[in-house]
Amino acid sequence: MSRKKTIDQAMLFKETEKLIMESGYSGFHFKALSARLGVARSTIYNYYTKKEELVTDYMVHLLENAVAQMDNVDQEEEPVKELIRLWSKYANMHQMLQIMPYIDKKASPAVEENTKKMFGLFIKMKAKIEATLKAGQMKGVVRDDIHMKTIVGLVMSTVQIPVHHETLDEWVNEVYQLLMSGLKK
Amino acid sequence: MSRKKTIDQAMLFKETEKLIMESGYSGFHFKALSARLGVARSTIYNYYTKKEELVTDYMVHLLENAVAQMDNVDQEEEPVKELIRLWSKYANMHQMLQIMPYIDKKASPAVEENTKKMFGLFIKMKAKIEATLKAGQMKGVVRDDIHMKTIVGLVMSTVQIPVHHETLDEWVNEVYQLLMSGLKK
Amino acid sequence: MSRKKTIDQAMLFKETEKLIMESGYSGFHFKALSARLGVARSTIYNYYTKKEELVTDYMVHLLENAVAQMDNVDQEEEPVKELIRLWSKYANMHQMLQIMPYIDKKASPAVEENTKKMFGLFIKMKAKIEATLKAGQMKGVVRDDIHMKTIVGLVMSTVQIPVHHETLDEWVNEVYQLLMSGLKK
Amino acid sequence: MSRKKTIDQAMLFKETEKLIMESGYSGFHFKALSARLGVARSTIYNYYTKKEELVTDYMVHLLENAVAQMDNVDQEEEPVKELIRLWSKYANMHQMLQIMPYIDKKASPAVEENTKKMFGLFIKMKAKIEATLKAGQMKGVVRDDIHMKTIVGLVMSTVQIPVHHETLDEWVNEVYQLLMSGLKK
DNA sequence: CATGAATGAGGCTTCATTCAT
DNA sequence: GATGAATGAAGCCTCATTCAT
Numbered sequence: 001m002s003r004k005k006t007i008d009q010a011m012l013f014k015e016t017e018k019l020i021m022e023s024g025y026s027g028f029h030f031k032a033l034s035a036r037l038g039v040a041r042s043t044i045y046n047y048y049t050k051k052e053e054l055v056t057d058y059m060v061h062l063l064e065n066a067v068a069q070m071d072n073v074d075q076e077e078e079p080v081k082e083l084i085r086l087w088s089k090y091a092n093m094h095q096m097l098q099i100m101p102y103i104d105k106k107a108s109p110a111v112e113e114n115t116k117k118m119f120g121l122f123i124k125m126k127a128k129i130e131a132t133l134k135a136g137q138m139k140g141v142v143r144d145d146i147h148m149k150t151i152v153g154l155v156m157s158t159v160q161i162p163v164h165h166e167t168l169d170e171w172v173n174e175v176y177q178l179l180m181s182g183l184k185k
Numbered sequence: 186m187s188r189k190k191t192i193d194q195a196m197l198f199k200e201t202e203k204l205i206m207e208s209g210y211s212g213f214h215f216k217a218l219s220a221r222l223g224v225a226r227s228t229i230y231n232y233y234t235k236k237e238e239l240v241t242d243y244m245v246h247l248l249e250n251a252v253a254q255m256d257n258v259d260q261e262e263e264p265v266k267e268l269i270r271l272w273s274k275y276a277n278m279h280q281m282l283q284i285m286p287y288i289d290k291k292a293s294p295a296v297e298e299n300t301k302k303m304f305g306l307f308i309k310m311k312a313k314i315e316a317t318l319k320a321g322q323m324k325g326v327v328r329d330d331i332h333m334k335t336i337v338g339l340v341m342s343t344v345q346i347p348v349h350h351e352t353l354d355e356w357v358n359e360v361y362q363l364l365m366s367g368l369k370k
Numbered sequence: 371m372s373r374k375k376t377i378d379q380a381m382l383f384k385e386t387e388k389l390i391m392e393s394g395y396s397g398f399h400f401k402a403l404s405a406r407l408g409v410a411r412s413t414i415y416n417y418y419t420k421k422e423e424l425v426t427d428y429m430v431h432l433l434e435n436a437v438a439q440m441d442n443v444d445q446e447e448e449p450v451k452e453l454i455r456l457w458s459k460y461a462n463m464h465q466m467l468q469i470m471p472y473i474d475k476k477a478s479p480a481v482e483e484n485t486k487k488m489f490g491l492f493i494k495m496k497a498k499i500e501a502t503l504k505a506g507q508m509k510g511v512v513r514d515d516i517h518m519k520t521i522v523g524l525v526m527s528t529v530q531i532p533v534h535h536e537t538l539d540e541w542v543n544e545v546y547q548l549l550m551s552g553l554k555k
Numbered sequence: 556m557s558r559k560k561t562i563d564q565a566m567l568f569k570e571t572e573k574l575i576m577e578s579g580y581s582g583f584h585f586k587a588l589s590a591r592l593g594v595a596r597s598t599i600y601n602y603y604t605k606k607e608e609l610v611t612d613y614m615v616h617l618l619e620n621a622v623a624q625m626d627n628v629d630q631e632e633e634p635v636k637e638l639i640r641l642w643s644k645y646a647n648m649h650q651m652l653q654i655m656p657y658i659d660k661k662a663s664p665a666v667e668e669n670t671k672k673m674f675g676l677f678i679k680m681k682a683k684i685e686a687t688l689k690a691g692q693m694k695g696v697v698r699d700d701i702h703m704k705t706i707v708g709l710v711m712s713t714v715q716i717p718v719h720h721e722t723l724d725e726w727v728n729e730v731y732q733l734l735m736s737g738l739k740k
Numbered sequence: 741c742a743t744g745a746a747t748g749a750g751g752c753t754t755c756a757t758t759c760a761t
Numbered sequence: 762g763a764t765g766a767a768t769g770a771a772g773c774c775t776c777a778t779t780c781a782t
Contacts, residue, residue, distance in 0.1 A: 023287075024211075024287045029776060101208075150363060151363065151368060158339065161335060174331050179368055180369045182366040187766060188766045215753090234753075372743050372745060372780095394656060401772070409747085410747045419774075520716060523717055524730070528712060552736040553635070595765070596757095
């Protein structure tokens with residue numbers, strides 16, 4: 001009744017994420033990954049023949065989820081707040097995106113395609129954020145005297161704010177307030 | 186006496202920064218570095234025997250400069266704005282700091298010491314930012330109903346906002362306004 | 371399942387010994403070793419990740435065998451003679467021990483442990499020789515007017531005497547006689 | 556009145572010997588040597604353009620001295636004892652000779668010549684020892700029922716016996732006695 | 741499919757040696 | 762002569778990847 005020495009994509013993705021989060025892209029090897037999965041290194045090659053493929057596949061998957069969720073933001077009462085909440089939930093995604101520049105996009109056609117997909121998804125995501133903010137401007141809730149790109153930039157950068165709060169909701173509330181009314185007293 | 190030097194520390198630092206900015210820490214090798222400097226790989230070893238030493242030396246240098254400049258922030262009329270300006274100027278520093286986790290701190294005693302120094306400088310820097318914001322609270326210009334850490338976090342995260350402006354000053358102005366009065370109309 | 375092994379530890383040990391005997395420790399590289407084994411250099415790293423580990427592993431193995439054999443010396447009629455025979459059989463071991471000072475003991479924990487083991491085995495071996503000689507003294511066959519350490523030293527140094535004899539037995543006989551009754555006519 | 560940053564051959568030889576004794580041949584570098592001499596590494600190249608030349612020059616020098624001293628052994632009352640004493644005095648020489656196999660004899664013509672010289676001197680030395688022992692046989696003091704080579708071998712191997720004695724003379728006496736009358740009671 | 745075995749490519753470092761001043 | 766600077770050769774090691782079973 002030996003434990004199945006087999007792996008599925010869910011596990012692959014989970015461990016990929018964990019490994020990259022902990023060790024960065026340079027610390028992400030099939031060696032380390034296989035160790036965590038408890039399989040032989042070569043086994044992973046039955047699923048992915050390029051480590052870039054695995055990574056980019058995972059990232060596409062991540063982005064797709066995020067974009068899907070953002071589609072529902074506008075149904076909420078305070079869309080911007082909801083955006084912040086969602087965004088923070090995908091803090092790992094943000095980190096993952098930072099490793100993009102170091103991935104060899106030419107590694108394989110699949111990687112190239114994934115890269116394009118990601119680029120598209122990222123654009124979509126930004127557009128979504130922008131749309132939400134624009135809607136805010138229409139309703140007169142968001143200022144329009146500042147370049148939209150700057151506003152989007154600030155909103156997106158909030159993901160970096162460390163969480164020293166009891167709950168994520170608390171963090172969201174504080175950041176939202178700060179973001180909306182500014183530092184000024 | 187001896188032959189003329191073809192490289193010096195200033196060049197080393199400059200190319201180190203450029204290389205890391207372009208290729209990240211995993212793309213930072215003495216091989217690549219020497220190619221850019223137009224010297225043999227082993228030549229660099231006459232200056233630094235560990236790549237970690239070069240990198241951390243550079244980072245210490247960077248942080249020291251930044252901290253030194255921050256000391257003058259309070260003499261300005263709008264210290265927070267000045268902070269933003271300064272902070273943005275050191276956007277590269279911010280990126281450099283992100284590679285810290287991937288540096289082998291035990292590589293050599295010199296590296297260990299540099300790491301400690303950097304940690305100290307970073308603390309100092311955060312303290313400086315906090316002090317500036319606290320002074321703002323005293324003067325009644327900065328709100329005090331939000332955790333200081335969150336405020337500091339937001340200020341520090343602005344470094345990530347991309348610059349799509351004509352001049353840096355424009356960027357600073359926009360970000361400053363946005364930061365101070367918030368998104369709300 | 372997997373490919374057939376082309377090398378095993380026995381081969382590794384054999385070639386390690388030969389290489390060190392012929393080229394000394396400074397001539398012992400995985401490069402040279404792999405050439406002799408007819409495999410790629412990196413292949414050896416699948417067995418030993420540090421050359422020090424391979425060498426010390428081999429030396430421990432050698433010493434263990436030698437010590438084990440010495441345990442039976444006393445059952446022989448002329449234990450001292452048997453000692454000489456055995457000792458000479460391990461002439462390579464003697465040479466191997468001479469490289470000890472040049473091995474980086476801190477190369478890895480495994481190396482450190484091996485070093486300790488070897489030290490212990492060496493002590494044991496010396497003690498064994500001493501015990502055999504002491505037994506000789508008890509039986510009145512070995513003189514006791516000279517420091518034991520000097521006697522042990524002389525016995526151990528015989529390993530250096532070159533063999534210009536037809537057979538090893540001849541060598542053993544001559545050396546034994548010489549050792550026992552001295553140069554004097 | 557700055558200290559002359561100059562070196563002479565005596566210093567070169569002295570430090571060469573010390574360095575090899577402490578670190579073996581693999582630990583003998585011009586880098587380490589120059590550090591000990593307090594000069595630049597390249598300075599040594601004004602004296603010796605090949606490290607093998609320096610080492611073999613030193614060894615020739617050492618052997619020449621030893622051989623010269625052995626020439627006087629026969630004038631002593633107990634020539635064999637004198638031989639032991641002398642031999643022990645040149646324990647370092649013995650160690651130096653052991654590194655011979657690892658020296659690249661083809662490094663330069665000078666090295667090749669030195670190697671030949673050393674070989675000749677070594678032969679001479681062995682012959683000297685043999686002659687002394689033969690003279691002993693003539694006088695009926697040294698046995699002649701054992702191959703001369705074995706006897707010479709034993710005498711030469713005594714250099715390995717560690718010195719745990721108060722004085723060198725004590726060591727010489729013990730070893731001499733042991734050597735002459737053997738282990739037997 | 742899973743795997744152990746083998747390997748090449750690439751990065752790290754040290755050191756002997758040469759060169760220009 | 763003495764020296765600092767530059768360099769190539771050589772050794773160390775890790776990891777992605779391929780292959781045979």
